[in-house]
Amino acid sequence: MAATGVSTAARRAPPKGLVPRLNGWLLHPVVKPLLWLLLAMPAGLLLWGAIQNQLGPNPTEALIRGLGDWTLRLLCVTLAITPLRQWTGLNSIVRWRRNLGVATFLYGTLHWLSYAWFDQNLDLQALLHDVAKRPFILVGTAAWLAMLPLALTSFNAAIKRLGGKRWQALHKTMYAIALGGLLHFFWLRAGKHNFAEVSVYAAVIFFLLGWRVWRWLRSRRPVTA
Numbered sequence: 001m002a003a004t005g006v007s008t009a010a011r012r013a014p015p016k017g018l019v020p021r022l023n024g025w026l027l028h029p030v031v032k033p034l035l036w037l038l039l040a041m042p043a044g045l046l047l048w049g050a051i052q053n054q055l056g057p058n059p060t061e062a063l064i065r066g067l068g069d070w071t072l073r074l075l076c077v078t079l080a081i082t083p084l085r086q087w088t089g090l091n092s093i094v095r096w097r098r099n100l101g102v103a104t105f106l107y108g109t110l111h112w113l114s115y116a117w118f119d120q121n122l123d124l125q126a127l128l129h130d131v132a133k134r135p136f137i138l139v140g141t142a143a144w145l146a147m148l149p150l151a152l153t154s155f156n157a158a159i160k161r162l163g164g165k166r167w168q169a170l171h172k173t174m175y176a177i178a179l180g181g182l183l184h185f186f187w188l189r190a191g192k193h194n195f196a197e198v199s200v201y202a203a204v205i206f207f208l209l210g211w212r213v214w215r216w217l218r219s220r221r222p223v224t225a
Ligand code: HEM
Pocket: 061, 064, 065, 066, 068, 069, 070, 071, 072, 075, 108, 111, 112, 115, 119, 137, 140, 141, 142, 143, 144, 177, 180, 181, 182, 184, 185, 188
């Protein structure tokens, strides 16, 4: 028995309850590499499909669209981390938020690159002309450009330099980026009067942003005795 009165065995005992246990497991050093492996899989499968010529009759379109879909999906997952943490008590998943944000940016960059390279032959003039001509491309470009400062400040030294509060304020741009990505997708599908998929993303994004607005409004309510 230790001097404090707590036995060594009791001190070493794992936390009781499913949530504390899951929190402990999720902090295991192997989890982050596994997360990145998972995050790299959709891009890997799409690139492999392109190399093997298995992306259907229009591989360029399939590649651009596939990467665009994953950019929007990862945006939603990144925005879902804070509410999920609040509802479940799984505090350790907050450690994934920055990784998910960086992965979203990387997918957005691959999406942009595959469009610029395979669709526009890296012709800067053609690119600028397309951005000016097609509003959905303009909105997509604005959303991607807005992700740049977030990606550039996603490492520890930048957070230290900016200070936690300013870093958090800057990263609230993510809400506008999500709305921009949604508008980009909506505009693309509106031309074909196909709103099925867009409605699902809209429901998810409005719910995740609405939850934040609701919490913000609640926090401003005066506390009654
Ligand atoms: C946050 C940034 C962005 C997000 C979330 C996003 C998301 C998407 C989504 C979900 C699609 C539709 C995929 C489908 O039809 O299944 C798409 C298509 C597309 N996006 Fe983006 N995108 C972004 C930025 C950009 C940028 C910067 C460009 C180029 C400058 C771009 C160009 C395109 C093109 C060319 C298509 C396909 C159009 C077609 O097939 O006719 N996107 N994007």
